Amino acid sequence: MAKIVFEGVRKTFPHKDRGAFTALDGVDLEIGSGEFLVVVGPSGCGKSTLLDLLGGLTRPTEGRILLDGDPVTGPGLDRGTVFQQYALLPWRTAQGNVEFGLEATGVPRRRRAARAREFLELVGLAGFEDRHPHELSGGMRQRVAIARALAYDPDVLLMDEPFAALDAQTREALQGELRRIWETTGKTVVFITHGIEEAVYLGQRVAVMTSRPGRIKEVVPVALDGHTGDVRSSPEFARYRHEIWDLLHDEVARAQQLEKEAVTA
Template structure:
């Protein structure tokens, strides 16, 4: 199970001279079990802040977030996190990076490596199991970061612009691979992106946020068949609608 409920979440940050600024205010939405939801919004609207609260890395000032009815208060293996930066351990090999969480949980070493090898085959990197991160391309490193999160069998995968630093061709390929993993594993995904094109291509629904303080401006259904044609009339129509909504917030 992987149903997320975000209820009245607010967060503020201290500024100089004891003043504070609201990053998030009264954020409310739900992510259904097995759903792929993207979050878009103006720069600085609190997208990453919200994702970090869902991950349990930060605490909200108000409201609460529930996973399958249980309030989130701290990081937990049931929520896997993938950052824009690859955040791999440079001193560990590929397979040792993937098994890190499993090893920390006390799993038998033989079993953890078996699981890691299964996921490496899933993304076509089994032949690089003994390589180090510096020997891999950016796209390969991000694949490793994704399978490291998946190896812990999370109910929810949280992704903070994971493809933002990649070239267009690699980005498109990893989007396709992520969808294949999502469809095969039936996992819930909450995905932050600055790219409207990416949100239209990937998601079941798109959470559009307002400018600071971030709220949910609208939850937009993506009623497009899969696999999706990025240049179809329907995709372009939805893309233009989303861009118009974002332009309203950037005034």
């Protein structure tokens, strides 16, 4: 049985001029347990809405989302979320930020502290436990956010363009760290990105979405396991990148046309 199932999911929002705005329409998708699935699509296609629905932050207008066979009806500790913005508490240290979610679940203080240190070490921040967010680089802050999401041991990790605000070198370094963390923990990961190269590097499968209203156009399996050296410069990597761009090209053009029509309407 699949870990996550989207069945005919449709999501509309009220619109002051047109009555309703359809963000997603007829999304069908299955995600396996322990899988790393990346979702790509043009701007405004509903990628973040898809993640909000899976996180239980909003409900489908039609259809349903199943997690381990049960309908998603709201947020839960079985899902952890990492956003583009770190959302760290500035008055807390790195360890205090990781402990924050554990406090809400009633984990005893001593165990809480040990678990926070364990996950800070997992993301490569051993020795930085007592630093406040302003004392950390952007990449280190995002590592703290990942540690915080993992610390209370959710089954599923939801990531909404978590590396988009980082410089290229830091982004590539954290992509490698995330792959290592995923291989270590075996979590099911759903990762949203605009970057085709990021999608190919991280994903076991890449779900390509259409322009608005968002649907799943195609799911591309990516098989780069066992490749030695710099995988990003391999012929296989280039082939997957080209395949996904071919799927996206028309959707990006259509999304840009929709934006022009909305401006002139």
